Amino acid sequence: MEGSTVASVSALRAAHERFVTSPGELPGIRALVADSWRRCSGRGIRPDGSRLPPLRGTPAELDAYRRAHPLATVLPLFRELLGAGAADDGHIFAVGDADGTLLWVEGDTAAMDRAEHMRFVEGAVWSERQAGTNAPGTALELGRAVQIVAGEHYSAAVHGWSCAAAPVRDPRTRRVLGVVDLSGGGTIATPPALAAVRAAALSAEAELERTVPLGLDGRAPASRGFIRLSALGRDSALLESAGCVHRLSPRHSEIVLALALEDRGVHGDRLAVDLSEREVPASTLRAEMTRLRAVLGPAVLGSRPYRLLLPVRGDFGEVAALLAEGRVAEALARYPGPLLPRSEAPAVVEHRRALEQQLRGAVLAGGDAGQLRRWVGAAWGADDPAAWLALAHTLPGGSPQRAAAAARAHALDAVGAIPSQVRRHAAVLQRSHS
Template sequence: MQAPVTTSVHTLRTAHEQFVTVPGALPRVRDLVADSWRRCAVRGVHPDGSRLPPLRATAAELTDYRCAHPLAAVLPLFRELLGDGAADDGHVFAVADTDGTLLWVEGDRATMERGEGMHFAEGAVWSEARAGTNAPGTALELGRPVQIVTGEHYSSAVHAWSCAAAPVRDPFTGRVLGVVDLSGGGTIATPPALAAVRGAALAAEAHLARTLTVPTTAPVSGGRGDGVRLSVLGRDSALLEHGGRVLRLSPRHSEIVLALALAGHGVTGDRLAVELSDREVPSSTLRAEMTRLRAVLGPTLLGSRPYALLCPVRTDLGEVSDLLAEGRVAQALARYPGPLLPRSDAPVVVEQRRCLEQQLRGAVLADGDPGLLRRWVAADWGTDDIPAWSALAHALPGGSPQRAAAAARAHALDAENAVPPQVVRHAAVLQRSRS
C-alpha cells in the first residue's frame, strides 16, 4: 500500500528545484516519486513545464477510438461513482488508455478549463514519458494505484495540482485496459481520494466480469505495438513492459530475460547456463527456473527449444549503446541511470556492464565537455574516477576555483589509491548498491 503523503508544498518544491538544478542531487521525496523523477530525467522530460503533453488525436479520431474502447462500457459507472462528486468539489475525473491518452475528462467546468491550459484534456497523452510524474501516467508505469501531490509532479506546470489514479484490468486476463483518475486541488491530496479511485477501478472490473463473456479484444491503446521494453540500467530488478502490463522481475529472472534479449534468435539451455553462471548449472535447475519464468511472462512471450523471447525487445541498454554509436554522448549520459543490474555476477551481465561503462566513460572523456565531465564525476560510478577529475580540471578555464577543486580531488584520489582506478570504481559502485 502507498505511504501517506504528508510532505509540505514548500518542502516538495524545494526538493524538486534541487533535483532538477543540481547535478547528482538525491531526490528528497518518497521512494515512489524519487524513482519516477529518475525515469523522467533519463527520458528527457522537461521539468520546467516548457513542453506540454502532446494532443494525439483529432476530435473525430478520438470519438471513433473511444467508442471501440472497452472502458466505454464502464463510463456510466465512473460518472455515477466519481462524476457528481467531481462537479460539487471542484475537481475532475479522467479515464485514459494504456498509453496515457485521456479519453474522457469530466467534472467541474472551471477546473476543466484550467486543465486545458496545461493540456489535461481529452486526446492529450499523460504517460509518464510524455508528461512526467503524474498519477495516471505513474499508475500505468507501475501497474498499481498512485497518488501524486503538488510538487511531486516532475513538470512544474502541474505543481498546483494533486491527483490520484488506479489502473483498470481485464477481469479474465489481468491485462491493464486503462486508468481512472481524480485531479484537482487540495481535496485530492487525501487518503479518501485514493480510496475513491481504487474503489471505482474495482467496481469497473466487477462490472466487466459480469457483462463480458470473453477477454476484451478491442484495442486498449492508440498504437502501442506488441513488443517488449526491458529496463535494466541502474536497477537490480528489471522492469518488463508488454501489452499494458509492467512486471518487476526478480533479480534471477532479470538476468535470464536480459540474456535472452541479447541472444535475439534464441539460445540452447547449455549456452544459457554458461551465460548465467561461472559454475555448472544442472539442466534440471535451469528447466525449473524457466518454468517459473514462463509462469510470470506467459507462454506467448517465452518460447523453448531454443529458449527465446517471442516478441521484439527494446532495452534501455540498447538505447544508450545506439546513442553512443551515433556520437550523441550527452543524450547517452542522460539516459544512463547507473550500471547494468549492478548486483548481478552472471557472466553475460558482467561483460555487458563492463563494455557499456567503458564505452560511455571513454566517450565522455574524449568529448572533453566540462558539463558532461561534471555529470560523470557527480554520479556514484564516477566520483572516484581520477582521469575524469583530471580531464575536468584541464577542461575548466585557468584560474577557476572549480578547476582548482577538480585538480585537488584528482590529486587526493591519486594519493589514496594504490590500485587501478577502474578496480576502485567498480568496487565502490557495487558496494553502494549492496548497502
C-alpha cells in the first residue's frame, strides 16, 4: 500500500465524522485521502451518501459510445486478468473513461447487486467531482494508481467498500484514456489488489501499442474527416489524418500550428511573419511548404492561401475548452506541458503564453491544494512564486508543508521574481510556521 499505513475501520469512521462536522486537521489520515476530502468539501459534495453519482446518456447512447472507445479493444484482456478472479473472490472490476464514466462493470453477481445500491453501475459517473473520494475517480484526478479503503471514501454510501484503480494511458501520447478498477471487501484493501490493477493497466497499454491506431486525443478515430494534432509538451507535434500518424519536424510543427490557428488560410507573407521575427525569403517558405505537402499529402494541405483542408482537433484546443467550461482539474490533467515549448515562432509564442496564463490563472484562482501542488511540481510551475504562496495559504496552519511552500516563495523573492506585496505575505507565513 502506498503512503502511510491505513487507519482502522473505526478510526476512519471517526475521522470522517469529525471532518464532516468540523473540517480541519485530519490526524491519522493519509495525505492523499485528506487532500481528496478537502477537494470534495470545497466542491460541495455531500458526504452522507444522499446524492448518488449521475448517469450519463441513455443505454443506447452508452452502448454506441463503448463500442467506439479505445478501451473496448482491451476489454477481453481485462476480463482475462481481473474478471475470473472477481467472480471467484466476490468482488467486481470496472473500466471507465477519462471522465470517470463507468463503461463496463462485471464480476460477482451478489457484489454487483450490492453495488447497484450506490449506483456503481455502467453509465454512472464516478469522477471525484461527482462521487467524492473513490479509487477510479481519485486515480483520474491524480493521474496515478490509488487504493481507497472503507471509510476513506468521502461518501458514507461507499464506506462498506474498498477499491483499487489505475489510469490507462495512450501508449503514444501518454494521455489518459480511462481507468481500470477492482472493488469489493477486505481483499481489495491489500497490496496485491493495487498491484493487480497496475499490472492490468500496463498490460492494456502494451496491447494498445501493438494493435490500435489511436487518435491523438485518446479516442479511436470515428471519422477520417478531420486532423488530430498533439502539440502540448513536445517540440515535434504529432498529426493524425486518414489513420496515419506523422511525427512532424519542429519547423513543420510550427507551420501546422500556425495554419491550425488560422483556419481560413494564411498567405505566404503573413505566414512568414507568424513563423519568425526575421525576414523569411519567399523561396525558403515555398520549399518548406513543398516538403510539408509531401509528408501530409495534397488532401490535407492546400495553397493560395496556405491552409489545412480538414478541421483540426488539437490538444491545446481541448484544454482551452475545458477551462472555458470551468473544468480546471480536467484541463490541468490534460496539460502535459507548454505548447511547442522550444519554439520561438511569434504565433506559437503568443498562443503558448495565452494558454499557460489561462491555466495558471484558473489554478491560482481555484485555491485547490492538489491542483496547486501539481502546478508547482511541474517544470513550468516550479519557479512560480505566486503559486507557491497560494499553496501555502491553502495548507493548514502549523503544517511543515505550509512553511516549506512559503519558504520557496520567499527564496524566489531573493532573485527578484516576486512583487513586494506577495513578498510580505511569504515572509509572514514563513516566520509564523517555521
